Amino acid sequence: MSKQALDEQQLEQFHQTGHLTVDRLFDSQTIQSVLDDLVIWSRDFLKSLSEKERHWYVEKSDDETNRLRKLDNPAFHRESFSELGTHALLVPLIQQLIGSETHLFFSQVFMKPPGVGGPKPIHQDNFYFGPDDLDATLTVWIALDDATTSNGCLHYCNQHQTEVLPHVAPKDEPFNLQIRGDLRNQLDMHPFPIKSGGISFHHGNTPHFSAPNLSERPRRAVAFHYLRNDARLINSGLSYDSAMKIAVH
């Protein structure tokens, strides 16, 4: 395994735009073993859900199969994901972007089943996390399938944001926090397609969204969220269980 480092141009791009795409960091064998585990976990998880939980985790659709929209804390629950989030190819890049002493505090698998995978509205992760230092969080989004403009790749604003903007959520969808309408209309958003095994890094202040999956192909991805060890989440929109922290070396 040859170690990689981000070059000056990549670091500059991250600091200017708030995001950076790195193609094919992980090979197809590594990604396939994560996907195999995801299929098993998803099946078991769907069976275990109560009616109330289904509202949070399952896409609205008439199709009774394969409708899970997300899974929380994969890095805590599944070894395949904790290995990916602390992988020797990834850790040096995280350290270059936010510092050498960090931990993984939360992770999520985002799934967009073909045809029914819904949008993730425009938001800044730091609104959810509420860190005391806005530069201390980093999201590492790894494409498990090719993410394209038709199956719901991420869209980013290319202008680094120094502030966290006000967010609102629809009454029946507290998980869908989004930047207030008048403010989101001023943001210039662009799609960033990425192949399976590629990584999209984003700063916690970077506005991003994903569109619905209108294609016949799944779009699955895992997002790992890291925090510098000297920072604290003091004003979080959701609660994060500190017992689920994973050290990153």
Ligand SMILES: O=C(O)CCC(=O)C(=O)O
């Ligand atoms: O994968 C998606 O559709 C949304 C991802 C996201 O919002 C995030 O990683 O912060």
